[in-house]
Amino acid sequence: xxxxxxxxxxxxxxxxxxxxxxxxxxxxxxxxxxxxxxxxxxxxxxxxxxxxxxxxxxxxxxxxxxxxxxxxxxxxxxxxxxxxxxxxxxxxxxxxxxxxxxxxxxxxxxxxxxxxxxxxxxxxxxxxxxxxxxxxxxxxxxxxxxxxxxxxxxxxxxxxxxxxxxxxxxxxxxxxxxxxxxxxxxxxxxxxxxxxxxxxxxxxxxxxxxxxxxxxxxxxxxxxxxxxxxxxxxxxxxxxxxxxxxxxxxxxxxxxxxxxxxxxxxxxxxxxxxxxxxxxxxxxxxxxxxxxxxxxxxxxxxxxxxxxxxxxxxxxxxxxxxxxx
Amino acid sequence: xxxxxxxxxxxxxxxxxxxxxxxxxxxxxxxxxxxxxxxxxxxxxxxxxxxxxxxxxxxxxxxxxxxxxxxxxxxxxxxxxxxxxxxxxxxxxxxxxxxxxxxxxxxxxxxxxxxxxxxxxxxxxxxxxxxxxxxxxxxxxxxxxxxxxxxxxxxxxxxxxxxxxxxxxxxxxxxxxxxxxxxxxxxxxxxxxxxxxxxxxxxxxxxxxxxxxxxxxxxxxxxxxxxxxxxxxxxxxxxxxxxxxxxxxxxxxxxxxxxxxxxxxxxxxxxxxxxxxxxxxxxxxxxxxxxxxxxxxxxxxxxxxxxxxxxxxxxxxxxxxxxxxxxxxxxxxxxxxxxxxxxxxxxxxxxxxxxxxxxxxxxxxxxxxxxxxxxxxxxxxxxxxxxxxxxxxxxxxxxxxxxxxxxxxxxxxxxxxxxxxxxxxxxxxxxxxxxxxxxxxxxxxxxxxxxxxxxxxxxxxxxxxxxxxxxxxxxxxxxxxxxxxxxxxxxxxxxxxxxxxxxxxxxxxxxxxxxxxxxxxxxxxx
Numbered sequence: 001x002x003x004x005x006x007x008x009x010x011x012x013x014x015x016x017x018x019x020x021x022x023x024x025x026x027x028x029x030x031x032x033x034x035x036x037x038x039x040x041x042x043x044x045x046x047x048x049x050x051x052x053x054x055x056x057x058x059x060x061x062x063x064x065x066x067x068x069x070x071x072x073x074x075x076x077x078x079x080x081x082x083x084x085x086x087x088x089x090x091x092x093x094x095x096x097x098x099x100x101x102x103x104x105x106x107x108x109x110x111x112x113x114x115x116x117x118x119x120x121x122x123x124x125x126x127x128x129x130x131x132x133x134x135x136x137x138x139x140x141x142x143x144x145x146x147x148x149x150x151x152x153x154x155x156x157x158x159x160x161x162x163x164x165x166x167x168x169x170x171x172x173x174x175x176x177x178x179x180x181x182x183x184x185x186x187x188x189x190x191x192x193x194x195x196x197x198x199x200x201x202x203x204x205x206x207x208x209x210x211x212x213x214x215x216x217x218x219x220x221x222x223x224x225x226x227x228x229x230x231x232x233x234x235x236x237x238x239x240x241x242x243x244x245x246x247x248x249x250x251x252x253x254x255x256x257x258x259x260x261x262x263x264x265x266x267x268x269x270x271x272x273x274x275x276x277x278x279x280x281x282x283x284x285x286x287x288x289x290x291x292x293x294x295x296x297x298x299x300x301x302x303x304x305x306x307x308x309x310x311x312x313x314x315x316x317x318x319x320x321x322x323x324x325x
Numbered sequence: 326x327x328x329x330x331x332x333x334x335x336x337x338x339x340x341x342x343x344x345x346x347x348x349x350x351x352x353x354x355x356x357x358x359x360x361x362x363x364x365x366x367x368x369x370x371x372x373x374x375x376x377x378x379x380x381x382x383x384x385x386x387x388x389x390x391x392x393x394x395x396x397x398x399x400x401x402x403x404x405x406x407x408x409x410x411x412x413x414x415x416x417x418x419x420x421x422x423x424x425x426x427x428x429x430x431x432x433x434x435x436x437x438x439x440x441x442x443x444x445x446x447x448x449x450x451x452x453x454x455x456x457x458x459x460x461x462x463x464x465x466x467x468x469x470x471x472x473x474x475x476x477x478x479x480x481x482x483x484x485x486x487x488x489x490x491x492x493x494x495x496x497x498x499x500x501x502x503x504x505x506x507x508x509x510x511x512x513x514x515x516x517x518x519x520x521x522x523x524x525x526x527x528x529x530x531x532x533x534x535x536x537x538x539x540x541x542x543x544x545x546x547x548x549x550x551x552x553x554x555x556x557x558x559x560x561x562x563x564x565x566x567x568x569x570x571x572x573x574x575x576x577x578x579x580x581x582x583x584x585x586x587x588x589x590x591x592x593x594x595x596x597x598x599x600x601x602x603x604x605x606x607x608x609x610x611x612x613x614x615x616x617x618x619x620x621x622x623x624x625x626x627x628x629x630x631x632x633x634x635x636x637x638x639x640x641x642x643x644x645x646x647x648x649x650x651x652x653x654x655x656x657x658x659x660x661x662x663x664x665x666x667x668x669x670x671x672x673x674x675x676x677x678x679x680x681x682x683x684x685x686x687x688x689x690x691x692x693x694x695x696x697x698x699x700x701x702x703x704x705x706x707x708x709x710x711x712x713x714x715x716x717x718x719x720x721x722x723x724x725x726x727x728x729x730x731x732x733x734x735x736x737x738x739x740x741x742x743x744x745x746x747x748x749x750x751x752x753x754x755x756x757x758x759x760x761x762x763x764x765x766x767x768x769x770x771x772x773x774x775x776x777x778x779x780x781x782x783x784x785x786x787x788x789x790x791x792x793x794x795x796x797x798x799x800x801x802x803x804x805x806x807x808x809x810x811x812x813x814x815x816x817x818x819x820x821x822x823x824x825x826x827x828x829x830x831x832x833x834x835x836x837x838x839x840x841x842x843x844x845x846x847x848x849x850x851x
Contacts, residue, residue: 006619007615007619009612009616012612012615012616013612015341015352016352016608016611016612019341020603020608026601027338027340028338029334029335029336029338029339029601030336030338031332031334031336032333032599032601
């Protein structure tokens with residue numbers, strides 16, 4: 001019998017490697033995370049210079065788009081919505097995969113892609129300099145503080161983690177988004193705040209709706225289907241077999257005069273749900289359901305977790321080769 | 326500025342946490358939502374230790390300066406804490422030796438010829454010459470050993486004096502040399518709040534006849550905790566004895582020192598780092614240590630670990646009247662060790678290290694493990710215990726059935742004879758204590774060998790009495806099942822198993838609190 005507490009070297013190394021995330025950024029328990037005030041904002045203005053724009057366009061066109069095409073079967077629908085759209089605008093997409101931003105940015109008409117900045121989670125994409133630099137360059141990203149996470153921090157015992165620092169971080173990010181809009185940049189946002197764990201759409205945070213109301217901007221819902229099946233949370237590369245991914249742009253919604261943030265936020269989410277419904281079925285069926293108020297909830301069925309994951313991980317049908325357009 | 330102690334809330338980002346496991350270490354993942362008490366980082370030590378000592382002797386609390394108390398022709402006894410302090414042993418020069426050199430320098434200047442230095446070890450084992458030399462320093466050792474530097478003998482009936490009886494009927498018996506001295510200078514190391522004050526002289530230089538009045542089940546059950554002197558019946562009794570000594574004309578000049586939390590230095594400094602701040606080097610050190618402790622025999626591990634002396638820094642030195650000095654000392658200890666936490670837990674988790682006060686250069690036998698866990702760790706609180714009444718304490722320790730035959734002879738018999746009959750502290754006290762305390766063979770070994778007094782294992786068991794009464798269950802993870810069963814506790818293979826077992830007592834969703842100790846901390850439970 002093995003004496004108590006003894007373990008094999010391999011098991012010990014594995015434990016330490018996993019726990020301290022060898023090769024990845026280290027994590028700090030939330031209750032002892034340093035106050036946000038200690039974080040310095042990563043500068044991103046350099047990525048919006050002419051040189052940055054050229055480099056980004058080259059990367060998106062000659063590296064990112066071919067890579068996505070090689071690993072998945074992307075399909076873009078609804079580009080006609082841009083015919084009547086004048087910028088800047090706010091693009092709002094559902095979010096279940098790291099593939100979502102690349103798909104949207106490579107699907108946008110070129111003149112829109114050149115003038116679009118992406119809100120990215122500050123605690124994830126801007127924690128180490130190399131990740132921040134790559135994200136800023138390729139996606140024209142700017143840091144967004146995920147305020148609910150911030151509020152969860154703080155140690156009751158020593159009281160040194162002030163919630164106020166979170167609010168400061170969030171207001172800094174909003175201020176940056178306002179500056180970008182004022183300069184004519186469109187903004188791509190994922191209002192769920194983080195990637196969905198089960199493939200269904202999470203509740204929307206009100207940031208996008210608030211910005212749209214403040215600046216009277218159109219909001220373009222973008223329905224993405226298939227990215228969850230291809231590369232869900234926890235995966236670092238698209239699944240084998242070139243799974244289909246659909247990106248569908250819906251007609252822009254505009255804030256009505258006097259409409260409050262919550263109501264407009266709900267309207268954006270409903271529009272996105274209708275776009276997802278259209279992508280799943282047909283334009284006509286989706287329109288009829290929308291007219292009746294029967295559009296299926298984008299949040300998925302009220303069922304056990306495994307059933308929700310089971311349903312959303314169901315592979316999207318692939319048309320036989322002879323019928324592909 | 327050192328970062329204060331704090332309470333970590335375990336979440337999915339928390340790496341496995343390091344726990345001591347006897348002469349080993351282990352990483353454990355606690356359930357999400359568990360709270361973990363971390364001690365404060367070490368406070369900076371005093372840069373000029375000699376100047377601080379000199380200042381304390383020249384500007385004492387509630388007393389004349391030491392030089393004014395020293396007269397030619399007087400009888401001076403310098404008593405000092407024994408090897409049970411500090412833990413781990415500190416790097417040389419030991420603070421006791423440094424203080425003693427200043428006291429002796431003053432005595433030499435005052436023309437004091439009759440000076441004795443006594444290790445105030447009460448009923449602990451005698452210190453070896455090498456251990457004495459380490460504590461007092463080479464210069465003091467060479468000047469006084471063996472004639473005037475020696476261990477206190479609590480069984481030397483010809484050299485014990487009954488000072489009197491307190492209003493509570495507590496007899497106070499003291500070393501005759503100390504009782505007859507014109508001045509006793511006591512040099513202390515106050516590692517935890519339990520140490521020092523009136524306890525130093527009345528216990529350190531006392532006898533079984535004296536000590537039994539507070540080292541008993543009733544007193545320990547009313548010491549809640551004995552790490553919080555105002556709430557401790559043990560300390561109230563010692564205070565009464567100390568005041569009786571003062572009224573009887575025994576003049577004591579107390580010198581108390583406090584140390585910071587710097588328990589692990591050099592290549593094992595990672596042991597006191599916060600896990601999420603471990604560097605690659607720290608992770609490699611853990612893996613190397615784990616390999617070594619898994620593979621090496623126990624005696625080799627003990628030998629290696631005993632070589633790591635702590636780089637403690639001095640955080641305070643105060644001298645003068647005992648109570649005035651001790652108030653300042655306790656404030657210093659609290660400043661370094663107190664950690665606030667809201668509310669009690671259902672389950673308290675702790676990893677027990679290989680060293681305790683009574684197994685320095687020795688083996689931590691099962692009785693000492695019990696004392697370490699249920700005596701010391703459980704009682705590291707102020708206010709109320711970290712775990713609620715009827716809760717469960719889970720500890721990591723192998724609890725090997727291993728005893729040091731020279732240091733702990735009566736422990737072997739206590740384990741085999743007493744615990745096989747009963748584990749009830751009160752029953753043990755009434756039926757067996759006298760027999761062990763007066764056994765001529767144990768007395769002989771205590772006086773002439775290096776054995777703890779025959780009654781000492783009883784005190785260790787009483788030390789745990791409050792915890793045994795308070796807790797609903799005690800589980801040791803990774804322990805020898807037969808040994809733990811003899812102690813009256815339960816063994817589990819993993820923390821997960823232990824929590825499953827604890828569910829029988831506290832339900833399936835317990836509030837779990839863990840202590841990261843050492844370095845030492847004192848939980849201030851609100």
